[in-house]
Amino acid sequence: MSEVSTGHADSRPYGRLADTPEPAGGADYERLAANLRHLLDAVGGARLPNPLVSRVADQLAELGAQLAPFAVAESERVAGRRFDLPGRGQTMVPVLHWDEADAHHGRCRLTFGRHYLGGGGAAHGGAVPLVFDEALSAVANRDRPMARTAYLHVDYRAIVPIDTELWVDVEVDRVEGRKCYLRGGLHHGDVLCAQAEALFVELRPGQP
């Protein structure tokens, strides 16, 4: 089976969260997530012959049944909590490859695969705030108590092409007590495709 090369050029966007001596799922968890993403892009971009559709449907059902007995509580799950890996070991948001990240700003690269296709070669409009929420929350939560998105305003300025490397810049505008205001931009080369403004509010003790 072909596999996706993931590389390891990222700086460490999640700071101390990445310090896990023996991460659950081991070294192969990155390959698991990468191959699952590859599958989603392959399905999203294909017109499969009917017999292959039947076979793949059976194979996926079999795989799901094989994994089902290993379901755990949220606090035990691995996907999304592998802060040592690009993409945190999750497959909902495209992998953000961070080139710069600290508590004030960040810059990362990403590509929307065909899984995220809306129409006309552009990413689905809902996928854009998904990326902003991920990118802005990485900066908002960096070296600060945990914060949640209170609002996220997105302006769509130009179509966001799929299968094309894009870049995101994030900047903390200001911090006022529990409130952290940020801005972000999603760019294709010199073209500003979308911009975001968000408020993240630090959780109080015991707040879910």
Ligand SMILES: CCCCCCCC/C=C\CCCCCCCC(=O)SCCNC(=O)CCNC(=O)[C@H](O)C(C)(C)COP(=O)(O)OP(=O)(O)OC[C@H]1O[C@@H](n2cnc3c(N)ncnc32)[C@H](O)[C@@H]1OP(=O)(O)O
């Ligand atoms: C869970 C975080 C995970 C971190 C992981 C570690 C770091 C890893 C980094 C990266 C990994 C990526 C992880 C992805 C996660 C991304 C984040 C999300 O998507 S979170 C899901 C979507 N968001 C919600 O579900 C919020 C739902 N809302 C709430 O829970 C509350 O409304 C909350 C916490 C936002 C605020 O509620 P209150 O009761 O604590 O506080 P009040 O008093 O209402 O607000 C505090 C101040 O904020 C203002 N405020 C609140 N909401 C506002 C709004 N919508 N617009 C304007 N101001 C607002 C208020 O006016 C107040 O201001 P004044 O102190 O009086 O000056």
